[in-house]
Amino acid sequence: MRLDQRLIADMIKPRTRVLDIGSGDGTLIGHLYRARGCDARGIELNMELVTRSVAHGLPVVHGDADHDLAYYPDHSFDYVVLQRTLQAVERPREVLRQMLRIGRYAIVSFPNFGHWQLRLRLLLGGRMPMTAVWHTPWYETPNIHPCTIRDFLELCRQDGYIVEKWMAVDEDGERAPWRRSIRLANLFGEQALFLLRRR
Numbered sequence: 001m002r003l004d005q006r007l008i009a010d011m012i013k014p015r016t017r018v019l020d021i022g023s024g025d026g027t028l029i030g031h032l033y034r035a036r037g038c039d040a041r042g043i044e045l046n047m048e049l050v051t052r053s054v055a056h057g058l059p060v061v062h063g064d065a066d067h068d069l070a071y072y073p074d075h076s077f078d079y080v081v082l083q084r085t086l087q088a089v090e091r092p093r094e095v096l097r098q099m100l101r102i103g104r105y106a107i108v109s110f111p112n113f114g115h116w117q118l119r120l121r122l123l124l125g126g127r128m129p130m131t132a133v134w135h136t137p138w139y140e141t142p143n144i145h146p147c148t149i150r151d152f153l154e155l156c157r158q159d160g161y162i163v164e165k166w167m168a169v170d171e172d173g174e175r176a177p178w179r180r181s182i183r184l185a186n187l188f189g190e191q192a193l194f195l196l197r198r199r
Contacts, residue, residue, distance in 0.1 A: 001027050003169060004109040004191055008081055011107055011165065011195050012036060016078035019043065019102065021065045021095075022085030026053035029060065043068065066090045069098035077103040084191075086110045086152075088142040093155065096196075100161065106196040112168065114148030114186040133190055149186040156196065165195040
């Protein structure tokens with residue numbers, strides 16, 4: 001599993017109901033089912049990945065986070081997960097609202113566009129940066145709403161979401177030693193994870 005998937009799995013209590021939005025090939029769902037006894041399901045836009053997941057016996061349906069979440073009933077899951085997908089949806093604010101309507105908790109991971117290397121490359125090169133996390137050219141990227149850790153926290157504040165837990169990590173798996181400082185995490189964290197709930 002990717003680093004963010006391992007950290008997400010650690011946030012989820014065993015034997016709970018989980019909806020993974022943008023579930024990819026179903027790696028996280030499979031792990032939650034086998035290792036934690038969760039009733040884990042997925043929704044994925046890429047039909048090839050849906051087919052691969054279903055072929056492995058995983059309950060994944062074809063769907064679009066921007067439009068299909070409205071059809072899920074209130075409070076139908078304990079956790080709703082959005083792994084590295086927030087920056088690629090058309091309406092991130094609405095997707096978050098739907099996640100916290102459907103689930104008791106929302107877990108969100110995203111690449112941090114405030115990372116110092118991205119800032120420096122943009123400043124010195126004057127072009128959209130390319131890194132291990134942001135690895136597609138601007139004209140091909142699905143990332144239409146890049147944000148920083150501070151941007152995301154401000155959105156949570158505006159919409160009244162409680163941040164139960166957060167962390168900033170680098171791509172190699174090292175947790176940031178600046179866990180208590182949002183400003184430093186925003187500067188040095190390559191990706192962020194948040195566990196949210198409603199007030």
